[in-house]
Amino acid sequence: MEEKIICPRCGNTDLKYFGNLNGKLYCRKCITFKGDGIEYQTKIKKEINYQIKFELSEKQKEISQATLDNYTKGINTLIYAVTGAGKTEIVYETIAYVLSNGQTVGFAIPRKDVVIELLPRIKEAFPMCKVVAVYGEHNSDLRGDIILLTTHQLFRYKNYFDLLIIDEIDAFPYQDNQILEYFSKKSIRKNYIYMSATPSEKIKRIFLKEGFSVLTLFSRFHKNSLPIPKVIKSPDIFQYFFIIKLLKKFHEKNKRVLVFLPTIDLSEKIFKYLKLFFKKINFVNSKRKNKDQIVDDFREKRLTTLITTSILERGITIDDLQVIVMFANHQVYSSQTLIQISGRVGRNIKHPQGHVFFLTSKVTINIKNAIKDIRYFNENM
Ligand SMILES: [Zn+2]
Numbered sequence: 001m002e003e004k005i006i007c008p009r010c011g012n013t014d015l016k017y018f019g020n021l022n023g024k025l026y027c028r029k030c031i032t033f034k035g036d037g038i039e040y041q042t043k044i045k046k047e048i049n050y051q052i053k054f055e056l057s058e059k060q061k062e063i064s065q066a067t068l069d070n071y072t073k074g075i076n077t078l079i080y081a082v083t084g085a086g087k088t089e090i091v092y093e094t095i096a097y098v099l100s101n102g103q104t105v106g107f108a109i110p111r112k113d114v115v116i117e118l119l120p121r122i123k124e125a126f127p128m129c130k131v132v133a134v135y136g137e138h139n140s141d142l143r144g145d146i147i148l149l150t151t152h153q154l155f156r157y158k159n160y161f162d163l164l165i166i167d168e169i170d171a172f173p174y175q176d177n178q179i180l181e182y183f184s185k186k187s188i189r190k191n192y193i194y195m196s197a198t199p200s201e202k203i204k205r206i207f208l209k210e211g212f213s214v215l216t217l218f219s220r221f222h223k224n225s226l227p228i229p230k231v232i233k234s235p236d237i238f239q240y241f242f243i244i245k246l247l248k249k250f251h252e253k254n255k256r257v258l259v260f261l262p263t264i265d266l267s268e269k270i271f272k273y274l275k276l277f278f279k280k281i282n283f284v285n286s287k288r289k290n291k292d293q294i295v296d297d298f299r300e301k302r303l304t305t306l307i308t309t310s311i312l313e314r315g316i317t318i319d320d321l322q323v324i325v326m327f328a329n330h331q332v333y334s335s336q337t338l339i340q341i342s343g344r345v346g347r348n349i350k351h352p353q354g355h356v357f358f359l360t361s362k363v364t365i366n367i368k369n370a371i372k373d374i375r376y377f378n379e380n381m
Pocket of ligand 1: 007008027
């Protein structure tokens with residue numbers, strides 16, 4: 001009989017990932033996940049309160065309560081909430097309950113920048129608690145009441161979190177990454193809450209099959225509907241004309257515009273082209289230096305147009321923003337990505353509306369599905 005080898009760290013059984021070093025087997029799948037981990041400790045029960053600056057909407061309150069009920073019954077929850085719904089605050093009630101019982105909370109997000117952005121918000125909401133952020137090189141202090149971390153750091157917390165929350169469960173690099181999924185499962189002692197505006201079919205299927213709870217919130221916190229993208233169907237070459245026309249129109253009204261391009265090359269090429277017509281313009285992509293500074297320039301209105309790849313498809317919140325997606329038929333634009341990109345618009349209560357344009361040579365199934373889903377959310381607010 002063939003002997004099955006299992007990596008004790010990541011559960012890998014695929015022989016092609018095992019190497020041999022001086023007669024000892026090692027696993028290539030999880031070799032990059034190295035560093036200290038910590039062990040579970042029971043804590044003293046104490047009353048924990050939290051504070052939010054605004055009042056939750058009725059619907060938010062309802063879901064907040066249902067999430068807590070699920071946790072007390074030992075049921076996992078998926079919070080399926082549209083972009084700009086205010087889903088972070090919905091889990092505060094459950095977090096406070098878990099902490100009050102001397103249990104531990106992990107709040108994981110695939111991307112580091114979101115961890116950094118969320119840290120001051122969680123600290124402010126839970127002033128009585130020690131909130132630590134753990135990511136990349138930032139991992140000297142692993143202990144806290146609330147641990148905010150990237151999904152890449154979950155391997156340090158084996159059987160540790162009574163409650164693990166994973167926000168943006170469908171985001172890169174977590175989605176479809178078996179190792180990260182394995183480490184996240186291993187870190188949970190009791191239950192988990194997943195949150196997403198665009199959960200994958202796979203996740204929805206698992207929740208249905210296992211009888212877990214799916215709570216939907218299809219209205220934004222300010223109760224305005226989501227902007228429906230407008231499609232301009234045109235051959236690629238004419239898009240160079242339409243982009244100028246749209247940008248001029250928006251700039252006349254003093255609106256800032258985020259222009260999405262499918263590739264790094266195109267982001268640079270379109271920047272060079274648009275620079276001939278517009279002044280306060282710049283571009284970012286994953287290879288661009290000082291991209292945080294450039295995004296800040298845009299945020300603080302020193303730029304009126306920012307060209308970007310899908311690195312800014314999530315997380316960014318800018319007031320009074322308009323969005324244009326060029327070459328929207330490109331394969332990088334899944335319906336999930338298009339929904340996230342469209343969700344950048346109208347997030348602020350001061351400007352809850354705005355425009356989203358898809359310039360495309362072909363109306364793909366992904367474009368159709370994205371628009372269909374957004375309409376569905378609006379009809380079921
Ligand atoms: Zn392994």
